[in-house]
Amino acid sequence: MRLKFSEADEKFRAEIAAWLKENLGGEFEKIRFRGGPGDEHMYSSERLAWEKKLAEGGWTCIGWPLEAGGRGASIEQQVIFHEEYARAGGPGRMGHIGEGLAGPTINAFGTEEQKKKYLPAIVSGSELWCQGYSEPSAGSDMANVKTKAVWDESLADGAGRWKISGQKVWTSLAHEADWCFVIARSEPESKRHKGLGFFLVKMDQPGVEVRPIEQLTGTSEFNEVFFDDAVAEDIIGAPGEGWKVAMALLGFERGVSTLGQQMLFQNELSQIIAIAKENGASRDPVLRQRIAEAHTGLRLMRYNAMRMLSDTSGDSVDKSVLVYKLHWASWHRNLGKLAMDVLGPESEICEQAPYDLTRLQSMYLFTRSDTIYGGTNQIQRNIIAERGLGMPREAKG
Amino acid sequence: MEFVFTEEQEMIRESAAGFLSDVSNSEAIRTAMVTESGYDADLWQRICAEMYWQAIHIPEEYGGMGLGYVELAALLEQMGKHLLCSPYFSTVCLGVNAILIAGTEQQKQQWLPKIAEKGLTATLAYTGTNGRWDASAVEATYTANDKGYILNGRLRFVPDGHTAELLVVAARVEGSSGEEGISLFVLPSNTSGISRQWLATMDQTRKQAEIVLSDVVLSADAVMENAEKAWPQLATIIQLAQVSIAAEQLGGAEQALDMAVAYTQEREQFGRTIASYQAIKHKAADMLLKVEVSRSAVYYAACVAQECLAEDGDKEFAAELMEASSMAKAYCSDTFFFNAGTSIQLFGGVGFTWEYDCHLYFKRAKSTETFLGNSSYHRELIAACLLD
Ligand SMILES: Cc1cc2nc3c(=O)[nH]c(=O)nc-3n(C[C@H](O)[C@H](O)[C@H](O)COP(=O)(O)OP(=O)(O)OC[C@H]3O[C@@H](n4cnc5c(N)ncnc54)[C@H](O)[C@@H]3O)c2cc1C
Numbered sequence: 001m002r003l004k005f006s007e008a009d010e011k012f013r014a015e016i017a018a019w020l021k022e023n024l025g026g027e028f029e030k031i032r033f034r035g036g037p038g039d040e041h042m043y044s045s046e047r048l049a050w051e052k053k054l055a056e057g058g059w060t061c062i063g064w065p066l067e068a069g070g071r072g073a074s075i076e077q078q079v080i081f082h083e084e085y086a087r088a089g090g091p092g093r094m095g096h097i098g099e100g101l102a103g104p105t106i107n108a109f110g111t112e113e114q115k116k117k118y119l120p121a122i123v124s125g126s127e128l129w130c131q132g133y134s135e136p137s138a139g140s141d142m143a144n145v146k147t148k149a150v151w152d153e154s155l156a157d158g159a160g161r162w163k164i165s166g167q168k169v170w171t172s173l174a175h176e177a178d179w180c181f182v183i184a185r186s187e188p189e190s191k192r193h194k195g196l197g198f199f200l201v202k203m204d205q206p207g208v209e210v211r212p213i214e215q216l217t218g219t220s221e222f223n224e225v226f227f228d229d230a231v232a233e234d235i236i237g238a239p240g241e242g243w244k245v246a247m248a249l250l251g252f253e254r255g256v257s258t259l260g261q262q263m264l265f266q267n268e269l270s271q272i273i274a275i276a277k278e279n280g281a282s283r284d285p286v287l288r289q290r291i292a293e294a295h296t297g298l299r300l301m302r303y304n305a306m307r308m309l310s311d312t313s314g315d316s317v318d319k320s321v322l323v324y325k326l327h328w329a330s331w332h333r334n335l336g337k338l339a340m341d342v343l344g345p346e347s348e349i350c351e352q353a354p355y356d357l358t359r360l361q362s363m364y365l366f367t368r369s370d371t372i373y374g375g376t377n378q379i380q381r382n383i384i385a386e387r388g389l390g391m392p393r394e395a396k397g
Numbered sequence: 398m399e400f401v402f403t404e405e406q407e408m409i410r411e412s413a414a415g416f417l418s419d420v421s422n423s424e425a426i427r428t429a430m431v432t433e434s435g436y437d438a439d440l441w442q443r444i445c446a447e448m449y450w451q452a453i454h455i456p457e458e459y460g461g462m463g464l465g466y467v468e469l470a471a472l473l474e475q476m477g478k479h480l481l482c483s484p485y486f487s488t489v490c491l492g493v494n495a496i497l498i499a500g501t502e503q504q505k506q507q508w509l510p511k512i513a514e515k516g517l518t519a520t521l522a523y524t525g526t527n528g529r530w531d532a533s534a535v536e537a538t539y540t541a542n543d544k545g546y547i548l549n550g551r552l553r554f555v556p557d558g559h560t561a562e563l564l565v566v567a568a569r570v571e572g573s574s575g576e577e578g579i580s581l582f583v584l585p586s587n588t589s590g591i592s593r594q595w596l597a598t599m600d601q602t603r604k605q606a607e608i609v610l611s612d613v614v615l616s617a618d619a620v621m622e623n624a625e626k627a628w629p630q631l632a633t634i635i636q637l638a639q640v641s642i643a644a645e646q647l648g649g650a651e652q653a654l655d656m657a658v659a660y661t662q663e664r665e666q667f668g669r670t671i672a673s674y675q676a677i678k679h680k681a682a683d684m685l686l687k688v689e690v691s692r693s694a695v696y697y698a699a700c701v702a703q704e705c706l707a708e709d710g711d712k713e714f715a716a717e718l719m720e721a722s723s724m725a726k727a728y729c730s731d732t733f734f735f736n737a738g739t740s741i742q743l744f745g746g747v748g749f750t751w752e753y754d755c756h757l758y759f760k761r762a763k764s765t766e767t768f769l770g771n772s773s774y775h776r777e778l779i780a781a782c783l784l785d
Contacts, residue, residue, distance in 0.1 A: 001406075001467050002399040003700050004711070076398055273783055282784040285777075292776035295783055296724045303693035306400040320693070323686040378679070385678035388685050389658050392673040 003306070005076055012073075013080045019057055020088040028053070028091075036092025036264065038366030039359070040221035044094065044176060051095050051125030061099050061123045068107050068115065069123035075309050082260025086267070094176060096257070098122040098129035102181055104252040105198075109237045109245050117234075118179075118200070130177035132168040132201070132225060133246065140379050142183075143192040143243070147227065149184040149199060155231060162186070162199055162232040164207070167224065170373070174210045174223040177203055182232070183246050186239040196242030199232035207231065217365045218355045258305050258324070265298055265332060268363060272339050281342045290338050297331045322388045326380040329370040336367030400696070402471070409464075410471045416448060417479035423754050426602060429482035430757075433595050434560045435604035436483045444483065445516030451489055452513035454706065455497075459509035466637075466706060470644040470699035477648030480757055482602050484518040487557040490641035491634070492519025495565040497706060498637070499581045499621040499630040508563060508583065518560060521638075522552040522608050523567035523631060530635070530770040532576040532628050537568040537610055539580060546620060548582065548590075548613040554768070558606030559595040562586055565621070566610070567631055576628040581621040588613055600764035602757060633705065635769060636722040640698045642765050643725035646733040647691045649765075653733070653758045654684040657740040664745075671743075680739055687732040691725075698725040720779065727775035730766040737762040 005013070024032060028050055031043045054060050063078045064070025073081065093099070103122045106114055121127035138144040147166025155161035164184050174180065180201045187195030201208065207230030212220040237245040273291060276282040282291075304327065307320045339360045340347040351358045357365070371377045385391040402410065420440055429437050445451050454469050455461020469489070476485060489512075496508055496519075511517040525536025537550025548568050552558070564586050570578035586593065590613035596605045623630055658681055661672035671677050698721040704710035705718050737759040741748035748755040766772070 001401065001403070001696065001700050003697070003714070005398060079398075277784060288780035288784060289773060289776050291783060292727075292779040295779060296728060296776070299720075299724060300690050300694050300728060303400070303697040304690060306398060307693055307696075310398055310400045319685065319689050323689045326682070326686055327690060381679040381682035382675070384682035384685055389654075389678075389681055391658065391662070391678050391681060392670060394675065 005080065009074075009076045009080060012077050013084060016059065016081055016084045017088065019059065020084060020090065023053060023057065024088055024090060031091040032089035033267065034091050035094070037370075038217065038362040040092060040173065041219045043091070047091050047094050048125075048128075048176075050091055051093070055123060055125040060095060060125055061103060064103065064107065064119075064123070068103070068119050079259045079309065082257055083263050086260045086263030089267075094128055094173065095122065095125055097131055097173065097177075098127065098179075100257060101131060101249050101252055102129040102179070102200075105181070105245060105249045106200075106236060108248060109198075110234075114234055114236065121178075127178040128173065128176055129179045129181065130171050130174045130203075130225075132171055132174075132180045132182035134170045135167060136169055140376055142246075145183050145185060145196060147182065147184040148188070149186045149197050149232065149235075149239075151186075162197065162235060164199060164201055164227040164230045164232050167226050169224050170213070170222045171210075171225045172222045174203070174225050175212055175220075179203060180208075180225065181236075181249075182227070183242050186235075186242065190240075193243035195240055196246070197239045198236045198242040198245040200234040200236065201227070201230055201232050205230060216368070217357060217362055219362075258328070259302070259309075261328070262298065262302055262305065265301075265328075265335065268335060268339070268360075269294055269298060271360070272335070272342050276342045279342070279344065279346075281344065287338075287342060290334075290341070294331070294335055294338055297327075297334075301328055301331060319388050322384050325375060326377055326384065329374075329377060329380075332370050333367045336364035340364050402467075406468055406471055409468050410475065413448075413450075413472050413475040414478075417475050417481060421476075421479040421481045426480050426482055426754075426757065430601035433604075435557070435602070436560075441483055441518075442516060444485070450485065451493075451516055453489070455493060455509050455513045459505055460513035461509065466640070466699045466702040467696060470640065470695055473641055473644035474648040474651075474695070477645030477761075478652040480602050480649070480652075480754075480761060484520075484557045484560060486603075486641060486645065487520035487561055488512060488518045490638050491521035491556065492561070492563060492565060494637045494706075495519075495521050495581065495621075495634045496583065498633050499565075499623070499627060500583065501618075501622055503618065504583055504621065512563075517562050518557065519563035519565065520555060520557050520561035521565045521567075521634065522555040522558055523635075524552060524554050526551055526553050530774065532579065532632075533574070535567045535569050535579050535631075537566065538571045539568040539582075540571060545614065545616040546580075546582065548610045548615065550610050552608040552610070553596075553605075555606050555608055556768075557604050558608050559593045559604065560606075564591075564608070566608075567627075568610075570625060578625055579628045579631060580624045581627045581631060582615055582619045583621055584613075584615055584619050588615070590614065598764065600760040602761055603764055633718065636718050637702055637705070639722040639726040639769050639775075640695070640702050642769060643691070643698065643722075643729035644695045646729035646762070646765050647688065647695045649758050649761055650684070650691060650729070650733040650736040651688050653736040653740040653755070653762075654681065654688055656754065656758075657681065657684070657743040660744055677743060680743065684736045684739055687728075687735060691729045691732045694721075694725040694728045698722050720782065723775040723778045726769065727772040727779070730762075730772045730775075733758075733762040734766055 031046045034042050035047050062071040062073040066072045106118050149162045149164050152163050153160040182199045182201050183196055186197035207228045209226040211224045214220050281287050304320050386393050452461040453464050457463040524534040539546045539548045564584055566582045590611050592609045594607045598605050661677050664671050701717045701721040705715040741755045747753050
């Protein structure tokens with residue numbers, strides 16, 4: 001076991017830290033520590049400009065291979081990048097769905113032509129993506145997708161295109177995105193995970209309508225998306241193989257960005273500790289226990305991630321990977337409550353009338369979604385028991 | 398960054414798992430645990446002669462294998478998993494560590510080879526009767542004269558204190574308090590003036606004793622490094638022990654889970670295995686999460702402990718020992734208790750019998766949770782660093 005970064009990696013750390021110090025100021029000062037889960041609705045035009053700035057510096061998609069436009073950075077370097085980015089207060093990335101999900105999927109399953117068409121705009125920060133998986137009747141049960149795709153030969157000057165009809169829901173950032181990747185049924189009458197396709201749909205067209213959904217925070221970062229004969233520009237993988245592609249994409253979801261996420265959590269915890277010292281909550285023996293528990297949980301989350309990222313066996317059922325989402329989501333939900341309890345009566349008071357929440361209030365409320373999106377805690381437990389412990393699979397209706 | 402076992406560490410783990418499933422099965426545990434010594438002397442000799450585990454992290458210059466704390470933790474995890482009844486923890490994780498951390502060169506040369514080569518057993522006695530685990534636990538006293546020292550006092554909760562052949566004893570200058578005035582002494586347990594009494598315990602797999610010191614006369618060479626100011630050494634020894642216990646707890650928690658999963662896969666009710674009920678699956682998933690997070694806690698702390706013991710260890714990293722050992726002890730104590738308790742629940746009525754092994758783990762969980770401070774105690778230590 002070796003827990004230290006190499007000298008070359010530390011040099012890389014100094015490089016990114018210096019770049020951030022030089023560039024994340026001036027017009028971007030006000031978006032430091034802004035955006036991200038719970039704060040996604042803030043400063044979108046400034047954050048879009050920031051995406052381009054990052055791209056100019058060559059700091060987008062660093063983990064992608066060189067031929068895809070990335071830096072081919074090692075896992076260690078990606079970890080370092082995410083750590084330094086969060087430490088410097090780098091704003092919540094608007095391009096993360098393209099960089100973390102759409103891009104790697106297109107790179108793994110797309111044709112050369114598709115790669116050329118979509119990847120450069122993700123790297124340059126000029127096109128944003130959103131994820132169209134969930135539907136009103138396909139939540140945890142994602143295979144219950146009803147959205148349809150029909151081949152229309154007359155489109156694109158006789159080259160033919162798929163046409164998409166149906167409804168997606170909870171689509172984060174759909175109101176900002178240029179593209180959506182959509183799972184839809186390409187074979188009529190097909191059931192469950194068979195007969196699906198993975199489609200790339202341009203958002204700016206008559207057949208696509210985005211309606212924001214107001215969240216319990218009073219703000220909205222997710223949407224309903226209605227497709228009415230919307231034209232899909234492309235399909236990734238063969239028709240009928242959508243499930244395979246969609247699942248592989250979820251595999252890209254976890255990974256190196258988790259250490260950056262932890263740095264954000266550390267920023268929140270440090271803020272809570274500072275408040276506790278200031279308002280005297282630090283003398284309450286029960287809160288002391290809870291703060292120590294939060295600190296311990298976060299450190300252990302880091303060590304868990306270090307194990308997960310060093311696992312070179314590539315074994316996707318590695319147990320440290322299986323438990324990761326359930327651990328962080330539950331931990332963060334507890335942190336939200338801890339923040340309110342440390343604040344005491346002040347926790348109720350908003351930033352401004354009528355309903356402008358403080359950062360910690362938003363964080364607290366938003367943590368209630370951590371245990372829902374990306375596989376609920378219950379679904380996580382099913383997966384852990386079935387794949388990690390070999391217990392019987394759930395009966396399917 | 399490589400936070401996984403090396404091939405060699407994996408081999409150590411596997412050979413320990415194989416050996417222990419042979420020699421420390423339920424029958425062997427039950428035979429050993431009802432004796433006063435609490436272990437099978439022949440098995441201890443086999444461990445020392447064939448496996449050489451007692452020597453694992455003793456440096457080669459003192460006759461040991463010179464391996465690290467990660468290797469030791471890998472062994473302890475397996476011992477915890479198989480509930481090995483032996484003086485291993487007291488000898489290696491208390492005795493050897495105490496001599497490594499606080500021994501003079503002469504004491505190291507005198508005692509470490511005897512442990513490595515002959516399987517001499519040892520333990521640490523520092524807690525008096527007040528039930529605390531910090532510096533204030535040291536209640537025995539000593540006076541110095543020109544020939545040496547005279548020790549008096551009552552030490553309680555001493556692991557294997559009635560059988561260990563070598564004792565490391567903490568005592569304080571009469572009238573001193575807190576972290577002041579503490580010295581460590583190393584002495585054979587048959588030194589005159591020492592009386593030792595086995596204390597029957599709820600967890601029968603781990604023995605404890607009370608030791609009474611009545612005018613125990615020691616020569617000057619019995620005192621260890623930093624006389625009168627040895628609290629930092631003692632604190633390090635205790636922290637290393639916390640890492641060791643946490644490693645055993647990890648193994649125990651893992652076994653409680655494995656036993657429960659195996660049982661629920663067989664047991665049928667309402668026409669299906671009880672493992673197919675989601676209420677059962679979700680409990681098992683929670684147990685696995687705790688085991689995996691515990692594993693990260695234990696092996697991180699073991700890496701820190703390694704830096705602490707190695708002569709050329711990374712000082713900055715070694716300075717994390719206090720935090721890493723308390724986090725591991727707090728988290729693994731809770732994990733083991735949760736898993737052992739939940740396993741009784743998942744077994745149902747048979748889990749409540751003497752015949753099934755669930756209670757052995759449940760009791761070990763509690764005794765290891767209490768020893769060296771429970772999770773609230775350790776969280777308060779962490780809170781003090783963060784908040785005061
Ligand atoms: C903030 C936020 C952002 C999101 N962003 C996106 C996005 O960008 N794109 C996208 O496609 N989706 C997105 N989602 C949707 C998210 O993935 C779903 O909400 C999630 O998968 C759960 O589906 P559901 O809401 O339909 O709940 P349901 O599946 O109806 O679940 C309701 C309850 O039933 C439980 N449950 C369901 N099935 C089982 C079972 N088999 N066993 C035990 N319990 C079960 C669940 O755990 C939950 O407690 C987002 C959600 C949120 C909250």
